[in-house]
Amino acid sequence: MSLLKVENLSLGSDRISIVKEVSFVIHRGEIYGLLGESGSGKTLTSLSIIRLLPPGVHILSGKIIFKEIDLTGLDEENLRNIRGKEIALILQDPLSALNPVLTVGEQIEEVLSGNKAERKRRAIELLKEVGLPDPEMRLRNYPHELSGGMRQRVMIAISLARDPSLLIADEPTTALDLTLQIQIMKLLLSLNQKKGLSILFITHDLGVMRWIARRVGVLYKGFLIEEAPVEDLFKTPLHPYAKELMKAYSIEDSGTEMRALNLKTQEHQGCPYLALCSEKTEKCYKKGVPPLIAISPKRKVRCWHYEK
Ligand SMILES: Nc1ncnc2c1ncn2[C@@H]1O[C@H](COP(=O)(O)OP(=O)(O)OP(=O)(O)O)[C@@H](O)[C@H]1O
Numbered sequence: 001m002s003l004l005k006v007e008n009l010s011l012g013s014d015r016i017s018i019v020k021e022v023s024f025v026i027h028r029g030e031i032y033g034l035l036g037e038s039g040s041g042k043t044l045t046s047l048s049i050i051r052l053l054p055p056g057v058h059i060l061s062g063k064i065i066f067k068e069i070d071l072t073g074l075d076e077e078n079l080r081n082i083r084g085k086e087i088a089l090i091l092q093d094p095l096s097a098l099n100p101v102l103t104v105g106e107q108i109e110e111v112l113s114g115n116k117a118e119r120k121r122r123a124i125e126l127l128k129e130v131g132l133p134d135p136e137m138r139l140r141n142y143p144h145e146l147s148g149g150m151r152q153r154v155m156i157a158i159s160l161a162r163d164p165s166l167l168i169a170d171e172p173t174t175a176l177d178l179t180l181q182i183q184i185m186k187l188l189l190s191l192n193q194k195k196g197l198s199i200l201f202i203t204h205d206l207g208v209m210r211w212i213a214r215r216v217g218v219l220y221k222g223f224l225i226e227e228a229p230v231e232d233l234f235k236t237p238l239h240p241y242a243k244e245l246m247k248a249y250s251i252e253d254s255g256t257e258m259r260a261l262n263l264k265t266q267e268h269q270g271c272p273y274l275a276l277c278s279e280k281t282e283k284c285y286k287k288g289v290p291p292l293i294a295i296s297p298k299r300k301v302r303c304w305h306y307e308k
């Protein structure tokens, strides 16, 4: 069953289009990955879901259906009931999201209901759940007194406080060293497995993506160019861009950060990957942007070579 359906979502400012007709579905209890190099539109896509786009960027068209409700048509008051409560967000840098003048306890208790004692008990429970040692002592700490990994755990605890059904994790481990990265990923995976928490996981790190996601959508210049179960994508990528990525990944082995493969592109009205594609043929020049073509029930690719 689907929890979130993004349908033909386009985002942009008055002058430029940034995210272009992106569609994907997140099923209940699933970890869906959005993979893409810097600037491909991962963050804006995720922010549009909870309608927290930066000033100047708008939803141009498309639908975002969450539990049967189209969020694109929702007013601010109803959105507040969705944000944090139904859909929580964790970001790369927990320090910027935490309030420096409030203790960990105060920040968690702020989003909980009930009397003081109940909220404290629940806060300790949440900190235990995210694996923070000495939770009772940590409640009295300020964010700057914690390590980066501990802060991310606190952020995850706050995001879980209202028992959301979808967690959006935008590069949650990029700022952490490898050991902490693995611990946080294990935590997210166990929350998914034990509580059935659905997760939209965003990263440009191929190794991290392969480890955590079940299905992956690849973004390139604002277009979803391929979608597949994670192992299919890594073993038999279909889109020429995805093939290049996986080639670089297998050469450099795990932990590969995506290299920007689009440094010197020329704008063309057709396929977004045309300038760099090593498999382009005459028809790619003649045609416009390829549609996202369903190759099998589980695989989709935006490339003219798969046109039937
Ligand atoms: N406030 C804004 N106004 C106009 N354009 C923006 C704004 N924020 C981002 N963009 C543009 O939108 C595109 C997508 O940005 P986005 O932040 O979604 O990328 P990303 O895939 O998350 O990249 P990264 O991996 O670096 O986080 C970029 O080209 C960026 O320049």
Ligand SMILES: [Mg+2]
Pocket: 042, 043, 044, 170
């Ligand atoms: Mg981003």
